[in-house]
Amino acid sequence: MTETKYFTEDGLLKLRNEVDELIRVERPAISKQIAEARDKGDLSENAEYDAAKEAQGLLELKIAKLQEVIRSARIIDESKMDVSKVLILSKVKIKNLSNGAEMNYTLVPENEANLKDRKLSVSSPIAKGLLGKKAGDMVEIEIPAGKIKFQIVEVTR
DSSP, X not given: OOOOEEEOHHHHHHHHHHHHHIXXXXXXXXXXXXXXHHTTSOGGGOHHHHHHHHHHHHHHHHHXXXXXXXXXXXXXXXXXXXXXXXOTTOEEEEEETXXXXXXXXXXXXXGGOBGGGTEEETTSHXXXXXXXXXXXXXXXXXXXXXXXXXXXXXXXX
């Protein structure tokens, strides 16, 4: 049984577009490489052919895995979520109580995390420490560098 993965609508669309790109562009390119290598003669001693066939196998495996993820994907319905607590898709403003630094993050499904865009995976230590809390709450979160105390300044959608 496959594990259900949760996505935003945008995240699932990106995944579908990636699979479409692999099928429409990458698959024909590898087929072309195999045909060109086959035209060069003896397949038993043809390294180009072997490499192209291996690349084809890896591509097909990747496509199959991504299609399985899409089949088991569920879109998160924000309209049914409590806006007063930190949950997935919450925008959270937190203050580091040791240095006063304020940070803004959006908690997203693991496969959509991107620290550069301030999108924090709900399975990260900081997000796990924030989940279920409300604005004004103080939390102590264990991270690889040690324990840090934060105050939740604001929770929005």
